[in-house]
């Protein structure tokens with residue numbers, strides 16, 4: 001099985017299964033000299049971990065991060081960083097019936113068709129637990145970005161058809177983590193939570209839309225043609241399980257607009273070139289233009305539902321039905337927020353390293369200082 005590695009210069013490889021001994025990430029290409037502690041990783045994993053509220057899966061995992069390599073005296077050495085998270089609350093008993101009956105909407109059938117063997121306990125590599133590695137890697141990327149004044153925000157803007165009102169950046173910062181659905185509009189958050197509870201009582205699930213924004217990205221990030229910043233972001237965000245659509249800026253809404261409406265007028269403010277609107281989502285020609293980078297992802301309703309669905313018994317080769325037990329997220333958007341942030345951070349660090357905007361050796365005092373400024 002290939003496809004477990006992401007990035008060009010800043011590369012992560014995630015490994016491990018939902019019901020195996022552990023999961024983790026190996027980060028290759030991290031600059032040396034970055035101050036990094038387990039707490040830096042843990043604070044992001046704590047935002048991702050299951051069982052945080054009654055609108056997420058009730059699997060209870062501490063998801064404690066342990067750094068195995070690549071950090072010495074509190075700083076990265078430039079060597080591969082390995083981070084392990086051990087699975088603790090594993091209950092595989094409820095997955096036994098999935099051995100021969102693929103879940104509609106999940107990856108069970110395609111894994112079976114491709115490999116002829118699969119870890120039926122919790123979805124194996126297609127489980128959401130794979131995203132612990134992404135979030136751990138993303139925590140390192142975020143730390144690098146913060147030294148360059150780049151902040152990543154993410155919030156749920158729609159859930160089960162309920163739309164949040166348009167919110168400001170300070171509202172996203174202040175409100176998002178204050179409610180279990182991670183919506184920056186407090187009134188909509190209440191309605192969304194009620195929608196999730198209604199879905200639970202109907203043995204069903206609901207999807208939604210999540211917006212991820214990068215602030216402070218300088219102009220010039222992105223490699224044109226095949227590795228355009230928007231193409232890299234679309235691939236990265238679409239690689240997250242359950243994501244079925246990615247928009248950059250106004251996205252699909254551009255299709256019914258005129259050029260005069262969609263184009264972002266260019267102007268000068270305080271001696272700096274800016275655009276007066278940001279319909280392009282901060283990217284033109286695959287290169288950032290200094291405006292906020294804005295992406296939205298469409299997240300499908302959770303496939304594992306306890307409502308009865310049609311499927312097949314692949315051993316007996318006969319039609320059957322399934323009503324899924326086990327612990328599942330009734331709605332994925334609230335849980336995908338830290339994962340989407342991580343993927344945005346990983347893309348930006350990789351592209352900035354490729355463009356020479358991040359040095360391979362970081363000075364703790366001055367992140368902008370390159371190797372030539374170091375005393376050998």
Ligand SMILES: Cc1cc2nc3c(=O)[nH]c(=O)nc-3n(C[C@H](O)[C@H](O)[C@H](O)COP(=O)(O)O)c2cc1C
Nearest residue numbers: 106107126127128241242243303304328329335336
């Ligand atoms: C954060 C997160 C949580 C998820 N939780 C569940 C879950 O509890 N149950 C489930 O069936 N799928 C869950 N999924 C979705 C599956 O991982 C995903 O649908 C599956 O891998 C198939 O991939 P696809 O939807 O991209 O085709 C979750 C995904 C993410 C990113």
